[in-house]
Amino acid sequence: MIELIKKANIDFISRRKTFILASVIVIAVGLVSLIIKGGPLFSIDFEGGTLIQVRFEQGTQVENIRNQLSAIGYGDATIQTFGAENEFLVRVKTSTKSETQIAEIRAAFASINGANDYEIRRLETVGPKIGKELRGDALMAVLVAMLGIVVYISFRFKFVFAMGALAALAHDVLITLGLFSVLNIEVSLTVIAAFLFIVGYSLNDTIVVYDRIRENIKTKRRDKFMNIINASINDTLNRTVITSLTTIMVALVLFFIGGEVIKPFSIALIIGLVVGTYSSIFIASPILIAYEDRLVEKQ
Amino acid sequence: MSGTLKTRSFLVLLLIASALYMVKDTFTYYTMSESDKVIAIENGKLDDMQKNMIHRGLDLQGGMHVVLEVDLAELIRTRIEDSDKTIENLITSSLETSLENGDDFFQVFGEEVAKTKLRLARYFPSYEKGPNAEVLIALEADAKDAVDRAEEIIRNRVDQFGVSEPTIQRSGQWRIIVELAGVTDQKQARELIQATALLEFVLVQEDPQLVEDFMRNVDRAWVALSGPPVEETSTDSTVAATPTDSSETVGSLAELLSTEDGETDIAIQGEGDANRPFSSLVNIGSNMIWVPESNLHKVKRYLAMPEVLDAFPEDVRLGWSNEPRDLKGDGLNYYALYLLKKQAELTGEVITSAKEAMGGFSGAEFVVNVGMNDEGATKWTKITAANIEKRVAIVMDGVVKMAPVIRSKIADGRTQIEGLDNILEAKQLAVVLRAGALPAPMVIEEERTVGASLGNDSVNAGTNAVIIGFFLVVAFILVYYKGAGLIADFALFLNLLFTLAVLSTLNATLTMPGIAGLILTLGMAVDANVLIFERIREELRNGKTVLRSVEDGYARALTTIVDANLTTILAAGVLWQFGSGTIKGFATTLFWGILTSMITAIFITRTIFMILTNRRTMMKLSI
Numbered sequence: 001m002i003e004l005i006k007k008a009n010i011d012f013i014s015r016r017k018t019f020i021l022a023s024v025i026v027i028a029v030g031l032v033s034l035i036i037k038g039g040p041l042f043s044i045d046f047e048g049g050t051l052i053q054v055r056f057e058q059g060t061q062v063e064n065i066r067n068q069l070s071a072i073g074y075g076d077a078t079i080q081t082f083g084a085e086n087e088f089l090v091r092v093k094t095s096t097k098s099e100t101q102i103a104e105i106r107a108a109f110a111s112i113n114g115a116n117d118y119e120i121r122r123l124e125t126v127g128p129k130i131g132k133e134l135r136g137d138a139l140m141a142v143l144v145a146m147l148g149i150v151v152y153i154s155f156r157f158k159f160v161f162a163m164g165a166l167a168a169l170a171h172d173v174l175i176t177l178g179l180f181s182v183l184n185i186e187v188s189l190t191v192i193a194a195f196l197f198i199v200g201y202s203l204n205d206t207i208v209v210y211d212r213i214r215e216n217i218k219t220k221r222r223d224k225f226m227n228i229i230n231a232s233i234n235d236t237l238n239r240t241v242i243t244s245l246t247t248i249m250v251a252l253v254l255f256f257i258g259g260e261v262i263k264p265f266s267i268a269l270i271i272g273l274v275v276g277t278y279s280s281i282f283i284a285s286p287i288l289i290a291y292e293d294r295l296v297e298k299q
Numbered sequence: 300m301s302g303t304l305k306t307r308s309f310l311v312l313l314l315i316a317s318a319l320y321m322v323k324d325t326f327t328y329y330t331m332s333e334s335d336k337v338i339a340i341e342n343g344k345l346d347d348m349q350k351n352m353i354h355r356g357l358d359l360q361g362g363m364h365v366v367l368e369v370d371l372a373e374l375i376r377t378r379i380e381d382s383d384k385t386i387e388n389l390i391t392s393s394l395e396t397s398l399e400n401g402d403d404f405f406q407v408f409g410e411e412v413a414k415t416k417l418r419l420a421r422y423f424p425s426y427e428k429g430p431n432a433e434v435l436i437a438l439e440a441d442a443k444d445a446v447d448r449a450e451e452i453i454r455n456r457v458d459q460f461g462v463s464e465p466t467i468q469r470s471g472q473w474r475i476i477v478e479l480a481g482v483t484d485q486k487q488a489r490e491l492i493q494a495t496a497l498l499e500f501v502l503v504q505e506d507p508q509l510v511e512d513f514m515r516n517v518d519r520a521w522v523a524l525s526g527p528p529v530e531e532t533s534t535d536s537t538v539a540a541t542p543t544d545s546s547e548t549v550g551s552l553a554e555l556l557s558t559e560d561g562e563t564d565i566a567i568q569g570e571g572d573a574n575r576p577f578s579s580l581v582n583i584g585s586n587m588i589w590v591p592e593s594n595l596h597k598v599k600r601y602l603a604m605p606e607v608l609d610a611f612p613e614d615v616r617l618g619w620s621n622e623p624r625d626l627k628g629d630g631l632n633y634y635a636l637y638l639l640k641k642q643a644e645l646t647g648e649v650i651t652s653a654k655e656a657m658g659g660f661s662g663a664e665f666v667v668n669v670g671m672n673d674e675g676a677t678k679w680t681k682i683t684a685a686n687i688e689k690r691v692a693i694v695m696d697g698v699v700k701m702a703p704v705i706r707s708k709i710a711d712g713r714t715q716i717e718g719l720d721n722i723l724e725a726k727q728l729a730v731v732l733r734a735g736a737l738p739a740p741m742v743i744e745e746e747r748t749v750g751a752s753l754g755n756d757s758v759n760a761g762t763n764a765v766i767i768g769f770f771l772v773v774a775f776i777l778v779y780y781k782g783a784g785l786i787a788d789f790a791l792f793l794n795l796l797f798t799l800a801v802l803s804t805l806n807a808t809l810t811m812p813g814i815a816g817l818i819l820t821l822g823m824a825v826d827a828n829v830l831i832f833e834r835i836r837e838e839l840r841n842g843k844t845v846l847r848s849v850e851d852g853y854a855r856a857l858t859t860i861v862d863a864n865l866t867t868i869l870a871a872g873v874l875w876q877f878g879s880g881t882i883k884g885f886a887t888t889l890f891w892g893i894l895t896s897m898i899t900a901i902f903i904t905r906t907i908f909m910i911l912t913n914r915r916t917m918m919k920l921s922i
Contacts, residue, residue, distance in 0.1 A: 002778070002779050053753070119750065119752070120748075120750065121749070121750040121752060121753040122747075122748065122749050122750065122753055123746065123747070123748040124746065124747045124748070125743065125745065125746040125747075126744075126745050127742075127743075127744040127745060128398070129368075129398055129744060130366065130744050130745045132398075132401065133401070134879070136401075137877045137879075138877070140877060141873050141874065141876070141877035141878070144873050144876075144877070145869070145870055145873040148869050148873060149866065149869065152865070152866065152869060156862055189878070189879070189881075189882055190812050190881070190882065190885075192882075193812060193874055193878060193882045193885050193886075196870050196873060196874050197819065197867075197870060197874075197885075197889065199870050200866050200867035200868075200869065200870030200871065201823070201867060203863075203866040203867075203870075204823075204826070204863040204864065204866050204867055205863075207859070207862050207863045207866060208830065208859055208863050211858065211859040211862055211863075212859075215855075235837070236833075238833050239826075239829050239830055239833045242779065242825075242829050242833075243822075243823070243825065243826040243829050245775070246772045246775060246776070246822045246823075246825050246826075246829075247819065247822035247823055248822075249768070249771050249772065249775065249822060250764075250768040250771070250772065250818045250819060250821055250822035251818075251819070251822070253764050253767050253768040253771065253818065254764050254768070254815055254818050254819075257760055257763050257764050257767065258760050258761060258764045258814075258815065258818075259756060259757050259760035259761070259811075261358070261753070261757060261811060262757075262760075262811055262812070262815055265812065265815060266815075269815075269819070
């Protein structure tokens, strides 16, 4: 029998302050970055604008593209290579007439290596109105998911468990959002989807531990609450680690071979999975100690 | 084997068999060669297949997603006569405010107008003179009509682009979402969504001699092109079809005659007639040719070839109806193909109004009343006088919407079109008639285009990721859990199969985030088995027998699995509700992946364990 952790018996609870402090520091770093940069770096999905993924068969330099675009008044365009050396991602703010804008940009591309050399592989234009709506929808989705979770856990467990789970979730999303800001990765619609997945996953992990706590409260009535929580985390530790490993494994596969388009999504997943696993072990359950009275008294 | 075990095993086999059946079409389609695909299109099999398979999203096959919104400001400006700064500023500021607060434009505009004591009727002489509230209502109705017209135009054009499975849907009051697979050319798309239609009134060529010439010439050109066709395509022409065209008539309000269409149709016999490849695929009616749906693709392909086009008699162009009709009530659909004069008699600009109403001879029929300007009315008088009892086709962007018979001379342009089956049909025709005269200013609010090459790259990357991810997880579980791992791996394979089966049956669209969801599901699906196996190990450690440990392991892990997985399903549900397009794809695969994983990981692996522990007392378990 292979076991990752032989007879796990780690004292998580007495060191809980260290773990919580570590998380607080990471969250603080993220928040500072968010404040300095004036909020998350939103993609055109939420800000409005135009994104063009273009490939030049014979290749060119970022500077070349910038010069051509500046010449026609798009000096504020952001340009970066994307995956391959001859492929670029160009972002410009949307003017009132997106149709003429795209025609102008096409002409600029054509002037680099000729009209047959470039290929627009992806083009996304989002008007300011829709961007605003999408932002509202995304925020709504995250809030509704959180609310749904509180209701669900309160229903299946006790309300205090819901508070613990919610703290863990806020922890996961804040760290991921903060790291995205530090790493300068845009928050797009798919990244929000990844956030919601993380919410679901992290909770999945947390609930497994909570289930065990609930069971152990019944069977080990005489134990101290602290010991019950410790035992529960240790009992489920192997499972937590294995499932996280397989899921992170596939997320890594997605990151390395899933293609450039899905990369921000994969990064959000990997960060979120690691953080989510961490939080369900080190944050979600130790937090329950604060509610010890309310949980144990009723037994 | 005990009774319950037999039932369980039977259920498992049944599940696997139905899943295999459900993915059959998806599998066949994506492994089909291009030439087989062409054959499948022409014999209509592809249409059937596409009803039960997973479709590739726009981000995987290349295509365009466009959100159009009616340009309310522009629309109002075109209605204003004698514009001035006051009203211009009002429009601009209302637009800004409504954008800022996300409020309805007309509400904001109404409020702004109220503040200024402006009399709107003064700017909009085309509406009935009335208080501001009435003008606002009229404006709003006008804007709604613009969206209706734009939608009708786009629907009508989409077919001509040869786009498979186009999606056109309304979103809110002012928006239309258009999704076109395979279209990445912006110019082409622009043409499609440009919101003024070319509406024409064209006489139908009804001379029997001409129709016969047409049939003969096309048959000859076709034979020359392909040689005698093999009998691969079914045809219904052996049955003498007597399609009864509904009595569509045009008549003036004053002298309206509703006569029955006493037409008998001539059907040409000739299945497999090697010399008449074209005639044998269609049925000839009195003023149109009926093409069975199953032969449509083939007929269209040949009729578009230059050699065939050259063989057309003089002054003939084709007009297709874009909605098939079940002529004989036997479930077989036919498309009407009209031979039209090349020159249109009138175009849509002369139409000043078109409104659905109740009328006709009995007063209880569904009709459309059309009004024309003076220029149009003068021409129309001559045309109708010279072509009584002949058919005139109403053609929008090349598609025949209707071909009613002219019943009498119409002197004042006031025309009534009869023969509509219900009020919706009448309404739709009225929209079509208005679409030719009134531009519907639409702007692109959102556009997402993915080139076919990038889509292909994504498919390849995604497929590889699924395969590699699957084998990594399988290997990991096998190493970790040995024999029991093999069972979990089998369950994981079934999980993948079942997810694809459900997606096929739902006719779901797989997007790149959808593929990511599939991969993640693979990583997470083992969770249920991990939970169970860890529990079994615990029970074994506590000194229980194998049988007992397995039983307790499953029993105890069950609530945890359900509790834990439901949260992910919850998150997927929220995503589905709020997400758009590609995100929905992620939510869908995640939802069904997790749901089926509960079946495979709990029910199926348990059954396998039961079979293994049945009859013999297992002393050791490889776990």
